[in-house]
Amino acid sequence: MEPTVTISARHVVKAFGQGSSSIRALDDVSVDIRRGEFFTLLGPSGCGKTTLLRLIAGFEAPTAGEILLDGADITRLPPNRRPVNTVFQSYALFPHLTVAENIGFGLRMQRRPAAEVKATTERMLALVKLDTLAGRRTSQLSGGQQQRVALARALAPAPKVLLLDEPLSALDLKLRKEMQIELKRLQMETGITFIFVTHDQEEALTMSDRIGVMSNGQLQQVGTPREIYTTPMNRFVAGFIGETNFLAGTAGPGAVVLQGGARVVAEHDRTGAVTLAIRPEQVRIVPAGEDGAIPARVRDLVYFGTTRIII
Amino acid sequence: MARAADAARRASDQRGWLLSLPALILLFLAASGPLIVVLIYSFLSPGQYGNVVWNFSLDGWRGILFSRDIFDDTLVLADAHLTIFWRSVWLSVMTTVITFAIGFPTAWFIATRPPAQRAMWLFLITIPFWTNLLIRTFAINEVIRNEGLLNSLLIWTGITERPIQIVYTDTAVLIGMAYVYLPLMVLPLFAAIDRFDLRLLEAGYDLYASRGQVLRRIILPIVKPGIVAGSILVFVPSLGAYVTPRVLGGGKNMMIGNFIELQFTQGRNWPLGAALSMMLLLIVMGALLIYVRAANRGTDPHG
């Protein structure tokens, strides 16, 4: 069965400001996000990730282009009429409500019956393991707990799509790893489409079904983590994801001749000057003069826990 | 060693307390002294030319609600007094409501300006405080009186043929008090809204709340401390207002403040005036208690 599309952005442009001083935060972005997938938007700061999420949530309207949800145009729909919920980076929990009231807020606004609100709230509390804190004020919670409340609050109305804008960036490393696993578990248990924003490439590679790499308001490449990692479409993607060595050379039949004269065997369809990207883990250290070897010098050794990085 | 330091600190704490004792005594006397005098006066008998005679009597307190019939000396309910009390409370509640209705959007507007502009707006709000209350009240009189600005404008534009009687009505008192006390509502509201995290609005809209629901379920509960403070700051002085009802209400639309003054001047009934003052104090304290109780119900004791 063909995976169906939930959110579809079509030639979306978003410009801030007027005239010559305007910034194109999004420059003709088109992407199809499939139902039930964990989709990650990855890119450096200021590339437009948040802007794209805000357009999908309905907090901003695009300058041009349209956004579809299950095939219906939602470009002009206000946020309270979109079955899309957001987990905010700042959490934005309601300080005057308890944990349970926060989680039930969306359901109450949808005027669901009280019994349903109660049942769903309890289910959500269990899902994010906060059963014991239901009556607490959100100001009395730790960062990780607040994070869970924000998640449960956004999941409770069972949205079609959940948007998460760098939800883990405020957590320390250990908690972050835990929440990564937790998030993945929640996504699989609920089957809700997640659109997740991060600028941490490791996070993106480990959690996502597919990744969209952004830069300067444009989507550079969309693909599975493996595709993005092994066959980056351009130099930006290759450089942004993982460690990469760039070597300048000239393309020849079946190989690339580097500037130093060394010849690297590679399958390609280019001619002329090219840049060769080599992942460090694909480099093997061999005695000088062996067939296919590139002469190199070990300059330094860095101890890195279980692995060693040779520079 | 720690114990010695502890003891030393305790000793110095005690000395600090002793040092502030004279100031505390002074404060206590200044705050409660006049009150005690008023309380005592309310239980004495009126002198013939004002003042009091040292003669215990409950007539002052009785006079709040009853007046003695001049013919058969029986006590009858004093309707005129009740009307004055009722008008005072009603006008004060209305003043609070009106200043809130105008003050909330104003405070919201200021709090959402860029920080550099806020100081200027707040400054503009406080400008009326720089002028004497009496002068401001006469200025309002100038605007709303029959030959005043407003009526001239209405007649000139042909909206009415005859001037509308505003001055010397309850409406005039209301306009005057709302104008005078508006800053007292705006400032605490601004302080509360300024602390309000605007990102919560987006969270509300995101969770299917309409604009009205965002206002009722998120904004108002969170800025409630500001609403309570503003309402108290407006309601309490409104209830005791003197200048505004005097100038804009004329002689007959009295409020409690004017009624009290009357007892100390033409009325020559100081005990009644003192009893009325104490009653005003009790009403205010009772109202505050009820209001703060109601406002605190269901809100965060830590927030």
Ligand SMILES: Nc1ncnc2c1ncn2[C@@H]1O[C@H](COP(=O)(O)OP(=O)(O)OP(=O)(O)O)[C@@H](O)[C@H]1O
């Ligand atoms: N409200 C706004 N007004 C003007 N410019 C804006 C506005 N919001 C975003 N921008 C600009 O749009 C561009 C993209 O911003 P965006 O917040 O989407 O980046 P981002 O990818 O989320 O970055 P980060 O990783 O730092 O969160 C930036 O250049 C930013 O300055």
Ligand SMILES: [Mg+2]
């Ligand atoms: Mg961002």
